[in-house]
Amino acid sequence: MALLAAMRTFWAQGYEGTSVQDLVEATGVNKPSLYSTFGCKEEIFREAVALYDRVEGRATSLSLSQASTSREAVETMLRSNARAYTVDEGPRGCMIVLSSLLGAPENERVRAFLAANRLDGETMLRDRLAQGVAEGDLPSSADVDQLAAFYTTVLEGLSVQARDGASAEKLNMVIDAAMLAWPGE
Structure with missing residues (x-):
């Protein structure tokens, strides 16, 4: 193909x-x-x-749609992507994050296209977090915009780390630390 x-x-x-x-x-x-x-x-x-x-984006969409709680959704999203980013066959990391962060001015439309794609992912995560607030598994005091931005940044950072050669174990160590930031009751 x-x-x-x-x-x-x-x-x-x-x-x-x-x-x-x-x-x-x-x-x-x-x-x-x-x-x-x-x-x-x-x-x-x-x-x-x-x-x-x-x-490749199925790891994120399935994690967010199939998890029973918002915390499970976020953690599953991060861990499933960490696995996908570090497979031996194919490129490491996320194509959406890595393929055009910088470049010539004439390619600004491509960068804007990818930025919009990444923002769509953050919006999908924010919507899942808002669902968690509505269902009571995330405290109503939780700032879903802040959490979505934070965990999206973690996800994008995992991609960069994977491209740099980080192991799945290292990425999971980062995820362990990120999950410590999950809001309490």
């Missing part, structure tokens, strides 16, 4: 680090066909991000 190959290439090399020639080589699709199928590099990237969200 060409899009999967493109996704893995962007994930490993970042948006700016991936050339159209890299995509041609990874997908096995010649340049004219690549452009006629996907359009420009940015459109290929956007489709690759959508695929990443559907495939």
